[in-house]
Amino acid sequence: MLSSLVFYLLWALHLSLGAEVEVINQWPLLDFEIPYNFPIRGFVPENNVFTGMEVGYNRIFLAIPRLRSGVPATLAWIPRSTTSGSSPQLRPYPNWDFHNPAANCSGLISVYRIRADNCERLWVMDSGVMTSLEDFTPVCPPKLMVFDMRTDTLLRVVTFPRNVLRPNSLLTNLILDESGFSCDDTAVYITDTANPGLVVYDSRKDAAWRFTHPSMWPEPDRSSYTVGGESFTLMDGIIGLALSHSDQGLPDFRSLAKPEKVLYFQALASDRIYSVSTSVLRNGPLPERSMLPVTLLGKKSSQGAALSVDSRDGSIIFSPVAETAIASWSPTTGINRVIAYDPQKLQFVTDISFSKRDGGNMWLMSTRLQKLFNRSFSPREINFRIIRIIPDIQNSLLL
Ligand SMILES: *[C@@H]1O[C@H](CO)[C@@H](O)[C@H](O)[C@H]1NC(C)=O
Numbered sequence: 001m002l003s004s005l006v007f008y009l010l011w012a013l014h015l016s017l018g019a020e021v022e023v024i025n026q027w028p029l030l031d032f033e034i035p036y037n038f039p040i041r042g043f044v045p046e047n048n049v050f051t052g053m054e055v056g057y058n059r060i061f062l063a064i065p066r067l068r069s070g071v072p073a074t075l076a077w078i079p080r081s082t083t084s085g086s087s088p089q090l091r092p093y094p095n096w097d098f099h100n101p102a103a104n105c106s107g108l109i110s111v112y113r114i115r116a117d118n119c120e121r122l123w124v125m126d127s128g129v130m131t132s133l134e135d136f137t138p139v140c141p142p143k144l145m146v147f148d149m150r151t152d153t154l155l156r157v158v159t160f161p162r163n164v165l166r167p168n169s170l171l172t173n174l175i176l177d178e179s180g181f182s183c184d185d186t187a188v189y190i191t192d193t194a195n196p197g198l199v200v201y202d203s204r205k206d207a208a209w210r211f212t213h214p215s216m217w218p219e220p221d222r223s224s225y226t227v228g229g230e231s232f233t234l235m236d237g238i239i240g241l242a243l244s245h246s247d248q249g250l251p252d253f254r255s256l257a258k259p260e261k262v263l264y265f266q267a268l269a270s271d272r273i274y275s276v277s278t279s280v281l282r283n284g285p286l287p288e289r290s291m292l293p294v295t296l297l298g299k300k301s302s303q304g305a306a307l308s309v310d311s312r313d314g315s316i317i318f319s320p321v322a323e324t325a326i327a328s329w330s331p332t333t334g335i336n337r338v339i340a341y342d343p344q345k346l347q348f349v350t351d352i353s354f355s356k357r358d359g360g361n362m363w364l365m366s367t368r369l370q371k372l373f374n375r376s377f378s379p380r381e382i383n384f385r386i387i388r389i390i391p392d393i394q395n396s397l398l399l
């Protein structure tokens, strides 16, 4: 069944929007706290961009994938208690020993996204691929690393069976489905962006399997991105993931059982958002020649990486890149809203989440990715921001 819902955003920019865009931290270029005698060779500041974030109680964790050479640490943290709008130096997480790519595969190679669970653990998806935009060198198999955020110790390393990976796999994003009763009953849905697919890891069974579907692939006529007057082209597949509320979701019409959860997803080179039931995903691999039951939810005005679900009302949150905005769409009422618009601060939002460790507020990060591709980062401008948005539902623009 194809939904006919279409959620194009209309622009009425003279209307002032209610949401407050609060810049927590900002940087012209990312900077690391590198010890004097530490053997970090060739830190190239303009090759460092962050793409993933998780808000802890006292710290903000950041993922800085090794898209190009010259990234000292691919996972870092900054304190939360900094002056608003300041530029703290990034510190390696959990320490520098995990960030020596010349060593063996026990460390971290290139991390795009991270997620914290309800049991104070940080799940880190290491793609294992070095310099993916330069020469795409898979130096180690991809792995999930789980850290205890209270002690900063490594609890678990998950590697994947050969049959869920492809030679050009790039595991980038992950989302945790914690519908089990214990910390050890979590399903992880992982995006393979370069060989488009979804990898499911079931932590209770310690098993993984893979799905693919045409909806996860990039669309050639949506592969160019224009942000702030600069353009670049990238044929990236599935990247954005979000889970519906456990008490919302779409009703299951076949049985009158409780509504099941739905996974929303989008490819980067696409203007569409799709959904698939998590019970299908959790059920194990599909029989040969059967098709994953994917539903088209609707179309956006432009592409985007980040996808989230508002924990308060279950609406889908996304950021159309060309419009430099944050928008929401309710799958139950069909209502579209523009939550925030800012042509400077919202250039290429790569991650959005509602933080359990900050009263459920919306946090996001923006990275002027167009300037990484065009090699046009100016150290005299702010290019990287961590932002908190406190939406004003009454005053937001209803479409
Ligand atoms: C890999 O490197 C780490 C740290 O550099 C070291 O502790 C560990 O023993 C090494 N493992 C192997 C299998 O060589």
Ligand SMILES: *[C@@H]1O[C@H](CO)[C@@H](O)[C@H](O)[C@H]1NC(C)=O
Residues within 6 Å of the ligand: 229, 230, 231, 232, 374, 376
């Ligand atoms: C790249 O940046 C320069 C400014 O540094 C700009 O003039 C040019 O149009 C940009 N190229 C693209 C393809 O956007």
